[in-house]
Amino acid sequence: MIDIDRVRADTPAVRDLVHFNNAGASLMAKPAFDSMLDYLRLEQSIGGYEAARERAADTARFYAEAARMLNCEASEIAFMESDTRAWLGLFFSLPMAPGSRIVTTRLDYGSHFVSFAQRRREGVETVVVDRDENGDIDLESMRRALADGAALLAMSHIPTGGGVVCDAGAAGRLARDAGVPFILDACQSCGQVPVDVRAIGCTALTATGRKYLRGPRGSGLLYVESSFLEKLEPAQLDQHGAELLDAEHFRLQPGARRFENFEVSYAGRVGLGAAMGYANDLGMADVGERVVALGAYCREALAAVPGVEITDQGRNLCGIVTFAMKKHAPDELQRYLAEHRVNISVSTTDGGSLVDFRARGIDSLARTSVHYFNTEAEIDHMAALLAELG
Numbered sequence: 001m002i003d004i005d006r007v008r009a010d011t012p013a014v015r016d017l018v019h020f021n022n023a024g025a026s027l028m029a030k031p032a033f034d035s036m037l038d039y040l041r042l043e044q045s046i047g048g049y050e051a052a053r054e055r056a057a058d059t060a061r062f063y064a065e066a067a068r069m070l071n072c073e074a075s076e077i078a079f080m081e082s083d084t085r086a087w088l089g090l091f092f093s094l095p096m097a098p099g100s101r102i103v104t105t106r107l108d109y110g111s112h113f114v115s116f117a118q119r120r121r122e123g124v125e126t127v128v129v130d131r132d133e134n135g136d137i138d139l140e141s142m143r144r145a146l147a148d149g150a151a152l153l154a155m156s157h158i159p160t161g162g163g164v165v166c167d168a169g170a171a172g173r174l175a176r177d178a179g180v181p182f183i184l185d186a187c188q189s190c191g192q193v194p195v196d197v198r199a200i201g202c203t204a205l206t207a208t209g210r211k212y213l214r215g216p217r218g219s220g221l222l223y224v225e226s227s228f229l230e231k232l233e234p235a236q237l238d239q240h241g242a243e244l245l246d247a248e249h250f251r252l253q254p255g256a257r258r259f260e261n262f263e264v265s266y267a268g269r270v271g272l273g274a275a276m277g278y279a280n281d282l283g284m285a286d287v288g289e290r291v292v293a294l295g296a297y298c299r300e301a302l303a304a305v306p307g308v309e310i311t312d313q314g315r316n317l318c319g320i321v322t323f324a325m326k327k328h329a330p331d332e333l334q335r336y337l338a339e340h341r342v343n344i345s346v347s348t349t350d351g352g353s354l355v356d357f358r359a360r361g362i363d364s365l366a367r368t369s370v371h372y373f374n375t376e377a378e379i380d381h382m383a384a385l386l387a388e389l390g
């Protein structure tokens with residue numbers, strides 16, 4: 001059980017702010033924030049390279065905590081500046097012959113579709129798996145698409161613009177049966193629900209720091225399964241990712257860190273490591289249970305407000321709750337709630353949801369995203385504000 005008083009005491013902003021934009025960027029817990037500040041102070045007082053040497057254990061903590069959260073080896077983790085940087089680094093390192101096919105889903109993140117479109121120029125095609133009648137990803141269509149000779153399965157675990165948790169485990173089994181590598185975009189799921197890369201069976205996984213992991217902006221991670229990694233050369237390498245042997249030869253660094261560059265935010269890595277440690281200590285099973293329960297509570301509370309329509313589709317829902325009100329546009333709702341110190345966000349076609357929203361004839365939706373430190377009372381307060389608006 002999570003000690004709500006303690007996690008709220010570690011999140012000072014909640015004293016006078018209701019933060020329901022955890023799918024955008026969450027609030028850092030005090031221990032993680034303090035570890036970053038301490039690190040920056042040390043850089044300021046003794047120098048950046050000297051601080052890195054003195055605090056090598058803090059840097060190593062990030063890899064250990066990521067491995068603990070995802071159930072993998074620390075050597076399978078790279079520190080990246082964002083989910084997208086991690087995803088692009090891996091995606092454009094995968095060799096694909098003309099005529100290869102990528103299988104993805106209608107719920108995938110907008111930036112991925114940009115990359116798929118770029119690779120069309122190399123003759124690589126994309127098959128987009130639809131939702132079924134329940135709003136879940138149609139696994140039978142996915143199975144057929146993979147069996148038809150695909151080069152890659154790329155799937156977002158939880159999309160940016162809706163509360164559904166896609167069945168990553170089932171997708172993993174389909175990819176394994178078809179012998180197809182599988183990149184899971186776990187940007188919204190890491191830190192929100194338990195994510196076990198071995199149980200899912202994904203070949204690679206990407207996540208960002210600032211969202212449900214409660215890490216700093218400008219941080220993220222890449223996981224690559226070790227046997228797959230051995231065959232993989234990053235499309236772009238510096239002399240951190242590879243060791244330069246002479247003017248013409250280099251040797252790849254062992255492990256996923258070959259995807260990193262020499263220069264990264266050291267304080268960011270310390271902060272993300274501490275944030276993941278905080279979540280691991282709370283226990284991801286308890287975190288996931290509370291977030292899903294608060295999400296369900298939020299859906300119920302909002303559905304009871306006259307004029308609110310809950311727009312999430314799918315059977316397995318999480319802490320992201322999307323909704324619409326006939327009389328008020330989503331950005332008006334966001335502004336109105338912000339005036340009352342309640343943060344929500346707006347999901348839009350250009351914010352990552354284009355393919356799914358176009359198929360549903362939607363331009364934008366209001367999105368609330370609850371975390372374990374939120375409370376039922378905060379949700380009731382938001383519902384009351386919306387009821388007042390009418």
Ligand SMILES: Cc1ncc(COP(=O)(O)O)c(C=O)c1O
Pocket residue numbers: 023082083084085109156158159160185187188207208209220352
């Ligand atoms: C599902 C999903 N994937 C990927 C991303 C991209 O993450 P980042 O902005 O950290 O690159 C987002 C960001 O909102 C997202 O929601």
